[in-house]
Amino acid sequence: MKIRIIIPLLLFGLFIQCKNQIIEKTKIEQILAINNYDYRGSEKFELYSDNTYIFTSIKKIIGPEKVEKFKGIYFLKNDTIYFDQSLHAYNKSKKAVIKNNFIEFVGGIFPLKIEIKKNRLQTKNKLDLRKYNDYAFFTFDSNFYAIYYNYEPNTIKPYDLNQKELIEVNQILKKCFSENNSKLKNLSKYVKQCTAIINDKKEKEVWIKCYCKDFYIENEYKYSLIDMSDGGNCNISLKINLTKHSYSDLSTGGLG
Incomplete structure (x- = not known):
């Protein structure tokens, strides 16, 4: 009698184990994205093939680390990820774009x-940044x-550069630094933060901020815009007008 009971239990256990193994094998990590903020913590986003995601935030402040983890369901359409409600507790984003x-x-x-550190999805980047890694x-x-730029509300729109325009931006930026080399360092000494827009005259414009490379800026300048009020020639800003093929509003240290 005991043998009759044990055998079905063993078979049931094997069935559950095999089922879990199948689920694990079919749950493939599609995207792994990580921001490392050195001593301040990190953010990690994992996207899986079973339409689940995990978002992990680690903040290193005085005292123990603060770890927050958000799990949920997503829907992918082309290069846009739509989330369920679970990510709202972090920053209330309803969607994200792979760009x-x-x-x-x-x-x-x-x-x-x-x-993004790993990407199994067939998404294509508009820009090839291998030659423009700063x-x-x-x-x-x-x-x-x-807080970063002066403009009239509702007069400008976001714009995405193509590769040809990126090349032109780099060429105009080189020209700017060459023509103002008495007060600027070599262009290669800076990281460049760029925001492309359509201005109130329907012209393509790129707002650029350049900062001297150092350990902290070089690691984090890709994640968010830097706000610096001084810095001399380690804090450069200008505008490049791609419609007019020119630059303007060059300033150093926050001064014109």
């Missing part, structure tokens, strides 16, 4: 983009950028 090797979260209460690109958002 130029980053996950850009849209509509959140603060800007958030996370660098450039970072940010999508214009009127909710957050007022």
Whole structure:
């Protein structure tokens, strides 16, 4: 009698084990994105083939680490990821866009983009940044950028550069630094943060901020815009007008 009971239990246990192994094998990591903020912590986003995701935030502050983990369901359409409600507790983003090797979260209460380290999806980047690895690109958002740039509300729109335009931006930037070499360092000494827009005259414009490379900036300049009020020639800003093929509004250390 005992043998009759034990055998079905063993078979049931083997069935559960095999089922779990099948689930694990079919749950493939599609995207792994990580931002490392050195001593301040990290953010990690994992996207799986079974339409689940895990978002992990680690904040290193005084005292023990604060670890927050959010799990949920997503729906993918082309290069856009739509989330269920579970990520709302972090920054309230309802969707994210896969763009130029980053996950850009849209509509959140603060800007958030996370660098992709692994990607099994057939998504294509608009920009090839292998020759421009000290450039970072940010999508214009009127909710957050007022502190960085002066503009009239509702007069400009976000724009995505193509590769040809990126090459021209780099060429004009080289020209700017060459013509102003008495007060600027060599262009290669800076990281470049770029925001492309359509201005109130319907012209393509790129707002650029350049900062001297150092340990902290070089690691984090790709994640968020830097706010610096001084810095001399380690804090450069200018505008490049791709419609007019020119640059303007060059300033150093926050001064014109």
